[in-house]
Amino acid sequence: MAKTKFYVVWKGRKPGIYNTWPECQKQVKGYPGARFKSFPAKAEAEQAFHGESEAISNTKTESYIEESLSVDVGSRGNPGPVEYKGVYTKTGEIVFEHAGFPKGTNNMGEFLAIVHALQYLKEKNSSIPIYSDSMTALKWVKDKKIKSTLTCDKNTEPIWNAVDRAETWLQENSWNNPLMKWETKQWGEIKADYGRK
Numbered sequence: 001m002a003k004t005k006f007y008v009v010w011k012g013r014k015p016g017i018y019n020t021w022p023e024c025q026k027q028v029k030g031y032p033g034a035r036f037k038s039f040p041a042k043a044e045a046e047q048a049f050h051g052e053s054e055a056i057s058n059t060k061t062e063s064y065i066e067e068s069l070s071v072d073v074g075s076r077g078n079p080g081p082v083e084y085k086g087v088y089t090k091t092g093e094i095v096f097e098h099a100g101f102p103k104g105t106n107n108m109g110e111f112l113a114i115v116h117a118l119q120y121l122k123e124k125n126s127s128i129p130i131y132s133d134s135m136t137a138l139k140w141v142k143d144k145k146i147k148s149t150l151t152c153d154k155n156t157e158p159i160w161n162a163v164d165r166a167e168t169w170l171q172e173n174s175w176n177n178p179l180m181k182w183e184t185k186q187w188g189e190i191k192a193d194y195g196r197k
Contacts (some may be wrong), residue, residue, distance in 0.1 A: 004019075004040075004098035004134075005021070005038045005039065005040060005067075006018070006019060006038065006039045006040075006041070006042050006044070007019075007020075007021065007023070007024035007033075007036060007037070007038050007045070008036060008038075008039060008048050008049045009024060009027045009028060009030075009038055010035040011032070011033060011034055011035040011036075011156070012024075012027035012028040012031050012034050012035075012036060013026070013027045013028075013031055015025055015027075015049075016049070017042070017045050017046065017049055021038075021065075021067065021127075021128070021137075022127070024036060024038075025127070025176075025178060029178045030178075031117065033078045035042035035146070036063075036065075037042050037062070037063045037065075037068070038066065045101065048193075051058065057195055060157070061191050063186070063187075064089065064095040064131065064180075064182070064183070064187055065089070065129050065180075066089055066090040067089075067127075067128050067181075068088075068089040068129040068130065068131055069085045069086050069087065069088060069089060069095065069117045069120075069121065069128065069129075069130050069131070070086070070089045070116050070130075070131040070132075070190050070191040070192045071084060071085070071087075071110065071113035071116070071128060071130065071131070071132050071181065071192050072084065072110070072113065072115055072132075072133065072190050072192035072193050072194060073106050073109035073110050073134075073194075074083065074100075074112060074194035075105075075106050075109060077102075078105055078106050079103050079104060079150055079156070079164065080103060080104075080107045081100055081101065081102060081103065081104075082100055082101050082103070082105070082108065082109040082144075083097070083098055083099060083100030083109070083194075084097070084100075084105070084109045084110070084112060084116070084193050085097035085098070085113070085194075086109050086114035086117045086120065086192060087191050087192045089131065089191050092191050095120060095161060096116055096117075096120055098112070098113075098116065101156075101159040102155045102156075102158060103155040103156045104150065104156060105148060105150055106134070106141035107134055107136045107137050107140070107146075107148065108137075108146065108148055108150065108159055108163060109136030109159075109164065110132050110133075110134035110136070111134075111137040111140045111141060111146055111163065112159075112162055112163065112166055112178065113132070113135055113137075113192075114130060114132050114138065114141045115141060115169060115170060116131065116166075117130045118141075118169075118170075118173075118175050118177060119169065119173075121175070121177055122173065122175055122187050125127060126177075127175075127176040128177065128178055129178040129179070129180050130177050130178070130180065131176060131180050131181070131182040131191075132179070132180075132181070132182060132190075133181070133182040133184055133190045133191060135162075135178045137182060138179050138180075138181060139178060140181065141170065144167060144170040144171050145167055146163055146167070148163075
């Protein structure tokens with residue numbers, strides 16, 4: 001049985017404490033600069049909500065949503081060989097991975113990873129958030145179209161074919177998952193990081 005959580009919204013459509021993720025999501029999805037966090041106990045949530053500034057400064061490194069997927073790319077050169085994976089943010093457990101393409105860019109890989117996560121979660125009928133540390137890829141997914149200057153040749157054809165399929169999927173499907181930027185400066189490397197820096 002899932003543990004009960006309480007969601008504090010400090011900055012959103014209606015700040016407050018919410019008992020479920022869907023209620024919290026309505027307040028923060030698409031809200032610029034939304035600030036929210038889950039807590040295991042109601043007393044903690046109330047203390048955090050009423051002591052806003054102290055709670056935010058004390059929990060800044062934990063303010064991402066654990067019940068989420070995180071995606072990242074592993075590459076050798078940019079452009080270069082590209083692989084990607086998606087992990088369950090809370091545990092780091094790999095939920096999907098792609099062995100890679102001979103040549104592509106980091107942002108193209110991130111785009112494909114986000115779309116793969118959307119497809120995976122749609123199959124599971126899950127509306128949990130997806131984190132990526134690429135603002136470019138997040139924008140491409142929202143636009144349902146990538147803007148890359150990478151030339152299509154025999155080495156890049158596999159990734160371009162995957163991009164074409166991903167764009168088609170985005171145009172033919174809808175989803176409720178918030179697409180969120182992973183704040184590396186606050187939270188450290190994204191949980192799907194390949195550790196190659």
